[in-house]
Amino acid sequence: MxxxxxxxxxxxxxxxxxxxxxxxxxxxxDxxxxxxxxxxxxxxxxxxxxITRSGGSDLLPIIIEETPLDTLEDYTDESDFREYSNEEREDVDEIEENEYDYYDENDSAENEDQQLLKYFTDIDDAATYIYFTDAVLEVDIQLTEMVAPQEDCSYPICVAAENASPDEMEDRPTILQNRDKLKLTDTQDLIRLINFALSQLGDSDIFDTEYEDFGSEYAIDTNWDDVPPDETEDSPPNF
Structure with a gap:
């Protein structure tokens, strides 16, 4: 579905x-x-x-937080083991096992039980996504359709969009001051760019052919060998 x-x-x-x-x-x-x-x-x-609405009923928010990775020290990096003896590696493995004993997998949005279909079952089921930037950006999420997958389509895919998104590094007063700059008229170009970004997640390759030359077409030219002879050696190339 x-x-x-x-x-x-x-x-x-x-x-x-x-x-x-x-x-x-x-x-x-994901x-x-x-x-x-x-x-x-x-x-x-x-x-x-x-989650603010599930199964067609409003409810007190069910909070699904991101995995608190900073509470788990990663002992799997091979660089950590370069100077370890076999005995020390065994000690590290034991520490890693004990650390995971304190980790409640049900708090993780990565847990297999935390799928969208568990909470979004009816049209208009809803949630709020909170992104803790300086501006604390909040995103309303609403289930609007449930359809059968198309054979010639890869997902995720953006089918409609309006206006550019606020800069995550700006505070709220700056975002509000510059909000008119977020208005866009070419929605089709916006949708194409969004789908290019989605295709880079590894779950969708529908736009790979169309954008196979995307990088070379829009990348900044940093090849100093192309500087014309009449330009000084210290001048960067045009881009």
Whole structure:
């Protein structure tokens, strides 16, 4: 089953939204990556989901937080083992096992039980996505359609969108001051760029052919060998 969500940034002063189709069995961990790509954010800040309507009924928010990775020290990096003896490696393995004993997997949006289809079962089921930037960006999520997957389509995919997203590094006064700059008229170009970003998540290759030369076409030319002879050696090339 394919879910279509309207995801809309709240309280910016201009309408900023995306209609995104995703597989219903996606985890909230993956859904976070999809939202980040759709709004051209980096995932640098913490986030959480709050389920506010499920099964057609309003409810007190069910909070699904991101995995608190900073509470788990990663002992799997081979660079950590370069100077360890076999006995020391065994000690590290034991520490790693004990650390995971304190970790409640049910708190993780990556847990297999935390799939979208568990909470989104009826049209208009809803959630809030909170991205803890300086501006604390909030995104309203609403299930608008449930459709059968198309054989010639890969998911996730953006089917409609309006306006550019706010810069995650700006505070709220700056975002509100510059909100008119977020207004876009070419929605089709916006949708193409969003789908290019979604295709980079590894779950969709529908736009790979169209954008196979994307990098070379838009990349900044840093090849100093192309500087014309009449330009000084210290001058960067035009781009």
């Amino acid at each position: 394919i879910y279509e969500f309207r995801v809309a940034v709240r309280d910016i002063g201009v309408p900023i939204w995306r209609d995104i189709q995703v597989n219903s069995d996606e985890t909230f961990y 859904f976070n990556s999809i939202i980040q790509a759709a709004f051209s954010w980096s995932g640098f800040f913490e986030h959480r989901f709050e």
